[in-house]
Amino acid sequence: MSAPTPVLPATLDQIRQLHETAPARPGRPLVICDVDEVVLLFLAHLEEHMGRSGHRFLSHDYKLTGNIADAAGALLEATVVRALIQAFFDEWVERQQPVPGAADALASLAGAADVVFLTNLPGAWNREGRIRTLTSHGMAYPLVTNSGPKGGAVAALAAGRSAPVVFIDDSPSNIRSVRDSHAGSTLVHFIADRRFFAGAEDIEGTGLKTHDWRTATTYIRQVIGG
Ligand SMILES: [Mg+2]
Structure with a gap:
């Protein structure tokens, strides 16, 4: 519940x-x-987008915040995830x-x-x-x-x-x-x-x-x- x-x-x-x-x-x-x-x-494109800077999903649990790490393996903060998603859409919305x-x-x-x-x-x-x-x-x-x-x-x-x-x-x-x-x-x-x-x-x-x-x-x- x-x-x-x-x-x-x-x-x-x-x-x-x-x-x-x-x-x-x-x-x-x-x-x-x-x-x-x-x-x-969305997720496949986001994965490609993040991968260019070494970011990656940590699991296939259905969430973004708390589930993306940077190239050094550090978990991204919620505000950084939001900025990442914004940048993704700015670049990909027509692709x-x-x-x-x-x-x-x-x-x-x-x-x-x-x-x-x-x-x-x-x-x-x-x-x-x-x-x-x-x-x-x-x-x-x-x-x-x-x-x-x-x-x-x-x-x-x-x-x-x-x-x-x-x-x-x-x-x-x-x-x-x-x-x-x-x-x-x-x-x-x-x-x-x-x-x-x-x-x-x-x-x-x-x-x-x-x-x-x-x-x-x-x-x-x-x-x-x-
Ligand atoms: Mg949706």
């Missing part, structure tokens, strides 16, 4: 973005999908490659549901680059940016929907946040990297844990119907 995550309200900016990008259609299912490590590769099967899966699901990306991306200036990358890989869906746990944003996105809502993310804290903020969401814990998938904990309340988009699509189709 984990401690409940506080329920956070969505920001005004988020709500404005939602209304601009994804007007609610109450009777249509909604698939809210994370980006990094779900539809775009990230797609997770195999993601574009086909979302195209298939979009036939029966609204698809929205909900992403935590450091640096607001990176949003347009992220949209270009997703579009170039055949994934041109509305993109909402968020900061921190995603429960509030999911509750706002799902407001007024009578049809099923599915949330897909690699982050345990986001899965827990949505579980505790919007009980009606079906939760898919998706981690593309097989090593980190194997190292990730099982989270209570999750409907499916997978590294594979074909498995995810079959499951989500059962949830949303059609």
